[in-house]
Amino acid sequence: MKVKKAIRKSLNSLKTMVPILIGILLLVNLITVAFSDSYSKLFTGNYIRDSFIGALAGSVSFGIPVTSYIIGGELLKDGVSLLAVTAFILAWSTVGFAMLPLEISFLGKKFAIVRNIINFIFSIIIASIVVLILKIV
Amino acid sequence: MLNKLQLKKIPGTVKFLIGVLFIYGLIFFINKSLIISGIEKTYWMLLKIVPLLIFVLVIMIIVNLYVDSGKIKKHLGKESGFRGWIYAIIIGILISGPPYILYPMLKEFKENGMKNSLLAVFLYNRNVKIAFIPVMIYYFGLKFTIIISLAIILFSILNGLLIGFFVKDESLI
Numbered sequence: 001m002k003v004k005k006a007i008r009k010s011l012n013s014l015k016t017m018v019p020i021l022i023g024i025l026l027l028v029n030l031i032t033v034a035f036s037d038s039y040s041k042l043f044t045g046n047y048i049r050d051s052f053i054g055a056l057a058g059s060v061s062f063g064i065p066v067t068s069y070i071i072g073g074e075l076l077k078d079g080v081s082l083l084a085v086t087a088f089i090l091a092w093s094t095v096g097f098a099m100l101p102l103e104i105s106f107l108g109k110k111f112a113i114v115r116n117i118i119n120f121i122f123s124i125i126i127a128s129i130v131v132l133i134l135k136i137v
Numbered sequence: 138m139l140n141k142l143q144l145k146k147i148p149g150t151v152k153f154l155i156g157v158l159f160i161y162g163l164i165f166f167i168n169k170s171l172i173i174s175g176i177e178k179t180y181w182m183l184l185k186i187v188p189l190l191i192f193v194l195v196i197m198i199i200v201n202l203y204v205d206s207g208k209i210k211k212h213l214g215k216e217s218g219f220r221g222w223i224y225a226i227i228i229g230i231l232i233s234g235p236p237y238i239l240y241p242m243l244k245e246f247k248e249n250g251m252k253n254s255l256l257a258v259f260l261y262n263r264n265v266k267i268a269f270i271p272v273m274i275y276y277f278g279l280k281f282t283i284i285i286s287l288a289i290i291l292f293s294i295l296n297g298l299l300i301g302f303f304v305k306d307e308s309l310i
Contacts, residue, residue, distance in 0.1 A: 006201035010194055013241040023154040025182055030175040066272050073276040093264045099237050106240035114303045115257055126288045133284050
């Protein structure tokens with residue numbers, strides 16, 4: 001009886017997730033396919049503005065972190081600053097604007113929104129610290 | 138056709154999916170190849186996710202069966218203290234899989250007494266991906282990889298403190 005109850009409870013939790021997960025994946029993949037070649041066009045050459053753009057681009061992107069490393073490596077080759085690229089790869093994995101509806105439905109609205117805002121700001125701060133330390137050591 | 142009452146009964150999550158499919162339908166008439174690529178990418182992604190979902194389901198059943206709220210409260214709740222932060226960091230680094238797959242499991246933890254701050258620490262440390270470290274070293278170098286990994290771990294604590302301050306435990310759900 002206890003096992004049945006546990007299975008039912010767990011299945012119900014997952015069932016809530018499936019339609020929104022499929023919807024988000026469809027939406028994000030559509031955006032990713034449409035804009036995959038446009039990342040380097042986003043950056044302006046301005047050190048501070050680019051770190052913000054990097055964090056923003058990373059926040060709306062989606063996929064396994066390795067993808068962000070590859071894109072980041074290409075951006076570096078294109079002359080985009082390390083600060084912007086670091087903010088980009090950090091925001092890619094820590095901020096999930098696309099996944100926000102899913103995070104809200106499971107972990108609560110306030111938690112999801114506050115967490116994503118903090119992570120967005122952190123991606124720029126950590127990127128600055130990492131680049132600064134790299135210059136010193 | 139669906140009447141208003143039937144439409145109200147459809148869960149918000151299903152309405153969201155219908156909305157996305159509607160967008161796909163509209164764009165299909167403008168750019169067929171874009172839609173096909175989007176569907177293909179989603180299909181392959183879903184295939185990869187299914188085994189993970191099964192794994193998460195098993196974990197959730199185990200949690201529901203054997204992990205009582207007392208244990209979660211003790212190790213990851215208000216009573217956990219310093220040890221709880223260490224657990225959240227280590228588990229966050231070790232557990233793999235996309236965060237959205239883990240949300241249902243984290244909800245179970247939360248309902249059983251896991252603190253908001255430790256939830257945030259757990260999620261932030263998921264970004265120290267041991268499996269991907271060689272790739273990061275290849276693209277950005279060893280020094281960069283060490284510094285950014287340490288920074289993520291340190292900032293996860295600040296992240297948890299801020300979340301704990303702004304989102305009180307009662308207001309999570």
